[in-house]
Amino acid sequence: MKVVHTVQELRDQLRGQLRVSFVPTMGNLHEGHLALMRTARQHGDPVVASIFVNRLQFGPNEDFHRYPRTLAADIEKLERDRNVYVLFAPSEEELYPEPQTYRIQPPEGLGDILEGQFRPGFFEGVTTIVLKLFSCVQPRVAVFGKKDYQQLMVVRQMCRQFQLPVEVIAQETVRADDGLALSSRNGYLGSAERAEAPRLYRALQTVRDRILAGERDLGAIERAAVAELSQHGWNVDYLTVRHQSDLQPAKSGEALPATVVVAAARLGQTRLIDNLEIPAAGVPAAGAPAAGDPIAGA
Numbered sequence: 001m002k003v004v005h006t007v008q009e010l011r012d013q014l015r016g017q018l019r020v021s022f023v024p025t026m027g028n029l030h031e032g033h034l035a036l037m038r039t040a041r042q043h044g045d046p047v048v049a050s051i052f053v054n055r056l057q058f059g060p061n062e063d064f065h066r067y068p069r070t071l072a073a074d075i076e077k078l079e080r081d082r083n084v085y086v087l088f089a090p091s092e093e094e095l096y097p098e099p100q101t102y103r104i105q106p107p108e109g110l111g112d113i114l115e116g117q118f119r120p121g122f123f124e125g126v127t128t129i130v131l132k133l134f135s136c137v138q139p140r141v142a143v144f145g146k147k148d149y150q151q152l153m154v155v156r157q158m159c160r161q162f163q164l165p166v167e168v169i170a171q172e173t174v175r176a177d178d179g180l181a182l183s184s185r186n187g188y189l190g191s192a193e194r195a196e197a198p199r200l201y202r203a204l205q206t207v208r209d210r211i212l213a214g215e216r217d218l219g220a221i222e223r224a225a226v227a228e229l230s231q232h233g234w235n236v237d238y239l240t241v242r243h244q245s246d247l248q249p250a251k252s253g254e255a256l257p258a259t260v261v262v263a264a265a266r267l268g269q270t271r272l273i274d275n276l277e278i279p280a281a282g283v284p285a286a287g288a289p290a291a292g293d294p295i296a297g298a
Helices: 007-014 031-043 071-081 122-137 149-161 184-188 191-196 199-212 218-231
Strands: 002-004 021-025 047-051 086-088 141-145 167-171 234-243 259-267 270-278
Touching (some): 007 086, 007 122, 021 031, 031 047, 031 071, 031 167, 047 071, 122 149, 141 149, 149 167, 149 259, 199 234, 199 270, 218 234
Parallel strands (some): 021 047, 047 086
Antiparallel strands (some): 234 259, 259 270
16 A cells, blocks of 8 residues: 655646546544445445544634544554555645635535534535645545435535535444444444443334334424433434435425434533435324324323
8 A cells, every 4th residue: 555645746646537536524433434445445446544633624612633643553453454546644734734714615404504604614614625625636436434314414515516526425333233333433332332322323213113103293203312312421413304306304294205314412421423315104003103193201
């Protein structure tokens, strides 16, 4: 594996390559990241990965300065996995040699809800760095994880609107045995918090199961899930059922198209996000609870 730190070195390594597959990361790699690299290998060659902690996508009171930076360990993992040909690990000065006054605004109606609401400026930072990295790498394919569901949608929309010749492929979320979605921020969790953390995924599973069982009072289902988390010490930013197509709110009582339940919640000082897709579901079957009926466990 080649490790390069400048844009010129990267372009020298990739000159003439037409099937580049790309995985952008912020490092502190885990099995979820490695799954992205393996998927990238299936869709192109050579595979390029990047490691860059992007200041622009962190808010003023977020964890930019303490975000784990583990480049040496990351290189060892990539070399053992043998799927990446070039690792691009630029400095901040290399990617931002001058103040980044031109920034890509995320789309209204998608970039300003959910994560965009609770982390103002986040998607502006994401779209700006992704477009910059695409310009440096010029990939044919890029792989993003579904754990960051809204980010995946924002990047896809950016590629469509700018006519970028990049196919964005989604990788299923990789989870620990107890269901917790793998994330670099999981390392912030203390031992008791780590034992509690899988409750977030279980809450999403409960929401999914109730919808597939025919319940249609989505507000009641969401409130019950939030209450369950709050009773166990979580501070919930959102937990909501949205249409997969555009992340707009799903409506109670309707025959639901494909939806996704998305959530962000803080456990102690650690903010975790997760989601679970729900296939299209028809109107409630005969005998199923109708909207407004009491719901067991609510």
